[in-house]
Amino acid sequence: MDGFWGAVRSATGAPAPEGAQTLWALRDVSLEVRNGEVLGVIGRNGAGKSTLLKVLSRITIPTEGRVEIRGRVGSLLDLGAGFHPNLTGRDNVMLNGAILGMTRDEILRRFDAIVDFAEVAGAIDTPVKYYSSGMYVQLAFSVSAYLESEILVVDEVLAAADARFQKKCLARIEEMAQAGRAVLFASHDMAAVQCLCTSALWLDRGQVVHHGDSRSVVGRYLTAEGRDLYSAQSPGDGPVVLEAQLVCQDGAAAVRPRVTEPIVVRMHVRLPAGAAGTRLGIAVRSADGVPVFSSNLEDAGLSLPSGPVTLRAEVEIPADTLLVGEYHVATCLSNGADLLDSHEPGLAFSTEPGATLLYHRWAGRKGLVQVPCRWTVERAP
Amino acid sequence: MNRTNLTVITPDGIGDPWSEAWAYRELLYFTVWRDLRVRYRHIGLGAAWAVVQPFTMMIVLSLVLGLMAGVPADGAPYPVFTFAGLVPWIYFASAMTHGASSLVSIQDFLATVYFPRLIVPLAAVLVPLVDAALAFAVLTLMMAWYGIAPGPALIALPVFVLLAVVFAASATTWLSALNVKYRDVRFVVPFLLQFGLFATPVAYPSSLVPEPWRGLYALNPMVTVVDGFRWTLISTPAPTGVMLLASTCTVVVTLALGLRYFRRMERVFADVL
Numbered sequence: 083m084d085g086f087w088g089a090v091r092s093a094t095g096a097p098a099p100e101g102a103q104t105l106w107a108l109r110d111v112s113l114e115v116r117n118g119e120v121l122g123v124i125g126r127n128g129a130g131k132s133t134l135l136k137v138l139s140r141i142t143i144p145t146e147g148r149v150e151i152r153g154r155v156g157s158l159l160d161l162g163a164g165f166h167p168n169l170t171g172r173d174n175v176m177l178n179g180a181i182l183g184m185t186r187d188e189i190l191r192r193f194d195a196i197v198d199f200a201e202v203a204g205a206i207d208t209p210v211k212y213y214s215s216g217m218y219v220q221l222a223f224s225v226s227a228y229l230e231s232e233i234l235v236v237d238e239v240l241a242a243a244d245a246r247f248q249k250k251c252l253a254r255i256e257e258m259a260q261a262g263r264a265v266l267f268a269s270h271d272m273a274a275v276q277c278l279c280t281s282a283l284w285l286d287r288g289q290v291v292h293h294g295d296s297r298s299v300v301g302r303y304l305t306a307e308g309r310d311l312y313s314a315q316s317p318g319d320g321p322v323v324l325e326a327q328l329v330c331q332d333g334a335a336a337v338r339p340r341v342t343e344p345i346v347v348r349m350h351v352r353l354p355a356g357a358a359g360t361r362l363g364i365a366v367r368s369a370d371g372v373p374v375f376s377s378n379l380e381d382a383g384l385s386l387p388s389g390p391v392t393l394r395a396e397v398e399i400p401a402d403t404l405l406v407g408e409y410h411v412a413t414c415l416s417n418g419a420d421l422l423d424s425h426e427p428g429l430a431f432s433t434e435p436g437a438t439l440l441y442h443r444w445a446g447r448k449g450l451v452q453v454p455c456r457w458t459v460e461r462a463p
Numbered sequence: 464m465n466r467t468n469l470t471v472i473t474p475d476g477i478g479d480p481w482s483e484a485w486a487y488r489e490l491l492y493f494t495v496w497r498d499l500r501v502r503y504r505h506i507g508l509g510a511a512w513a514v515v516q517p518f519t520m521m522i523v524l525s526l527v528l529g530l531m532a533g534v535p536a537d538g539a540p541y542p543v544f545t546f547a548g549l550v551p552w553i554y555f556a557s558a559m560t561h562g563a564s565s566l567v568s569i570q571d572f573l574a575t576v577y578f579p580r581l582i583v584p585l586a587a588v589l590v591p592l593v594d595a596a597l598a599f600a601v602l603t604l605m606m607a608w609y610g611i612a613p614g615p616a617l618i619a620l621p622v623f624v625l626l627a628v629v630f631a632a633s634a635t636t637w638l639s640a641l642n643v644k645y646r647d648v649r650f651v652v653p654f655l656l657q658f659g660l661f662a663t664p665v666a667y668p669s670s671l672v673p674e675p676w677r678g679l680y681a682l683n684p685m686v687t688v689v690d691g692f693r694w695t696l697i698s699t700p701a702p703t704g705v706m707l708l709a710s711t712c713t714v715v716v717t718l719a720l721g722l723r724y725f726r727r728m729e730r731v732f733a734d735v736l
Binding site: 138141147151160181 | 486
């Protein structure tokens with residue numbers, strides 16, 4: 083840390099030297115969350131999301147400022163938060179109840195509901211160190227969701243659960259909000275934030291960028307975070323998309339492509355040795371995070387060769403597919419089971435109306451894509 | 464929903480540590496119970512260790528010091544004399560060893576869940592009381608064997624138990640917080656305890672210490688605790704008023720300093736760990 087003299091200073095209680103550089107994890111963040119409100123906390127890694135939740139959970143004590151909390155706070159900040167690995171699932175439920183200040187009887191009344199929701203009935207008397215990470219997070223979530231707390235704080239932990247359980251958790255969060263509890267929920271899953279949260283807080287470098295209706299905050303976040311050129315900051319040894327760029331047919335960068343022209347995503351992919359069976363795909367989302375469509379190399383009957391190799395891949399979004407508006411396109415590499423590399427929220431672009439007369443009939447249309455449907459009209463006999 | 468108790472978080476920390484620890488007493492019981500369970504579940508001899516350790520030490524001390532070196536025992540049979548000292552001493556040593564590492568050993572827990580941190584060293588001090596109770600049962604059996612019955616001073620025994628527990632709690636509160644920042648504490652504690660065994664009249668009577676030095680000697684509160692145990696159980700001479708005063712002073716100062724340091728460090732536990 084700060085070496086010997088720092089140690090002596092702190093042991094004697096003397097202040098830190100002047101001029102030492104201070105990095106504020108959170109500064110000037112003021113907000114109010116009411117009963118029944120679900121607040122989504124969004125922002126890049128290192129924006130201060132976890133710090134905010136830690137301050138509210140009383141794990142980290144703020145250097146300045148003031149927090150007022152009415153009611154008990156149940157927090158789920160980390161995988162297996164508050165779990166003692168040597169204790170059984172049953173004992174851990176009791177322990178977490180005691181941490182919330184509940185009595186033994188109060189905990190026992192909710193015990194069955196917790197085990198039921200967590201789907202770990204068969205393993206409830208096994209020490210949790212033998213649990214899989216999915217079981218861990220399932221039990222951890224249901225403990226915080228069913229124990230009596232007026233406020234629930236959930237950091238990005240649900241990612242460890244499978245998609246089905248995540249849905250179940252989101253439904254439970256909604257139910258809790260309807261029952262009048264306040265929920266704070268940090269996530270990178272913009273679609274979940276939009277569906278679930280009544281409001282959203284966008285943090286960047288410890289400061290509030292926007293706070294308000296979740297739809298509009300998420301929309302602004304995605305637009306601001308996206309860029310038209312992406313290059314991997316610190317590519318590891320695994321398969322990686324080194325660079326991605328949006329171009330028009332003529333090869334020029336496409337910041338504002340027309341809907342009447344094809345849009346090309348050009349990628350540089352690096353594959354290490356032994357990366358056979360790697361899949362390359364793209365996912366297009368609307369500005370507010372709703373998935374529009376996705377596509378991968380296999381759709382076209384192609385596959386990536388085994389590495390080590392660096393490849394250039396291009397995918398063309400056909401003309402007359404998207405509407406006028408803002409979109410994001412994310413790239414991802416997977417091996418079928420696991421996501422190996424992804425780039426979220428991806429390249430941002432906004433489409434412009436085309437020059438053709440035909441297009442103008444589409445302007446202002448609702449939806450996410452244009453679909454060339456076939457119509458027939460004839461006089462009824 | 465009718466619980467609208469207001470919690471205010473400011474840079475100065477949260478509320479009064481004692482009232483908060485009291486509000487979380489259920490957690491304290493649970494933590495103590497849990498530690499006992501985790502501790503005995505994976506140990507072959509289980510609770511027998513609580514007896515084996517002081518008993519073998521008693522035999523070694525009786526042979527080497529009592530029999531061979533002829534150390535006096537204030538008129539009591541040496542085995543009972545030394546066992547009556549070993550019971551509080553081993554309790555204290557065990558409380559210190561577990562207590563000093565108590566916060567560090569649950570660091571993941573501290574980083575993710577809030578509860579009054581003071582509960583951790585307090586639980587660590589309460590858990591070895593169970594071992595001590597078992598050893599105490601053996602002591603009463605030994606007293607019966609030697610035909611020693613305690614006198615009316617027995618009613619004062621809880622005072623010395625309390626002195627030992629409060630001193631252990633004060634010291635571990637301080638050491639556990641210090642250990643978070645300086646992991647050297649882990650090595651210092653066994654070292655201190657080795658010294659302590661000689662600075663405490665476990666194997667010899669405190670009457671061997673010259674009278675004028677007894678007050679200074681009793682600045683180690685365990686001196687008064689051990690003497691108090693022997694006085695109330697096997698009727699050796701009582702600790703003097705000066706000794707009681709000196710020991711109480713140490714306990715009060717340790718408690719105040721330990722608690723102050725703990726409160727200051729408590730704010731940054733999650734960040735340092």
